[in-house]
Structures are given as structure tokens and as C-alpha cells.
Amino acid sequence: CSRQVQVVDGEQQVVSCHLKLAAFDEIQQRRSANYKPNIWQYDFLQSLPTIYNGVEYKLRAENLKENVKDMFVEAKDQLAKLELIDIIRKLGLGDLFAEETHKALQTVVSSMKNNKNGEEEELYMTALRFKLLRLHGYDVSQGMKSNHYL
DSSP states (O other): OEEEEEEETTEEEEEEEEOOOHHHHSOOOOOOOOOOOOSSOHHHHHHSOOGGGSHHHHHHHHHHHHHHHHHHHHOOSHHHHHHHHHHHHHTTOTTTTHHHHHHHHHHHHHHHHHOOSOOOOOHHHHHHHHHHHHHTTOOOOOOSSGGGOO
């Protein structure tokens, strides 16, 4: 540190202190974590035996998919549909139920257009609807009132 000292009324006062380090003069390069490549090849991992290739597991998976599709039909309330879509998306199953999600969001959008009377809605439902419509590519404005979305 190179200091500039000033003497005022017999007392020393530090006016400025300049640091000059070699590290500031050099360009800092980003450090790498130096991860080693995976030793397991994709084909090898796919060839490993598993007990979940059986017919009973495939039937169970299809049954569970049908149960979720029924949940879309049973969800009459707009908030219930939005929460179901959000949960499915968070579980990473959005691709499996893309068609059902699209249909449910279309009903949400059509109900928003038909709801012109300006009813007050809960903030949670408004925020969830805004988030899901934006995530699924709908052109939604960021207006404060729910009937100004589209």
C-alpha cells in the first residue's frame, strides 16, 4: 500500500492509500473444476439388466398415466387444473401429458376471455395462471388486472 500522508496541526492523517498488486494487473482466467469424463458409456448403461422391464410394470405405468388423464377431466375448478399442471411440470412429466395440458390451458384462456365482469381473484391463482401461460408460450401481458391478460 503506498500511502499519502498529510500533516495537519501536528497530526498525521492518511489522505489516500493505493493498492498495487500483481493480481490486478493480470487477466483473471476462470478456474476449471477439471472434471474427468464419465467412464460409463451410454450403451453400456442401457444394457444393464433391470427388473422393471417386465409386463406388469408397463401395465402399471399405463394405468397410472390413465389415472392422471382422468384427473384432468375431473378437475372442474380452474385453480385445480392450474395446480395439476404445475405439479406435473415440477415432476418432470410435462411431456407425457402435453396434449392434456394444452387442452386445460385452452379452457383457462377461454374462461378468462369470457370473464369480462371483473371479478376479484386470489393472488395465488392469478400468479400461477400467469406463470403457466407464459411457460407454455401464450402471449400474456403483465397487467395488474386479470381481465387485462389477453
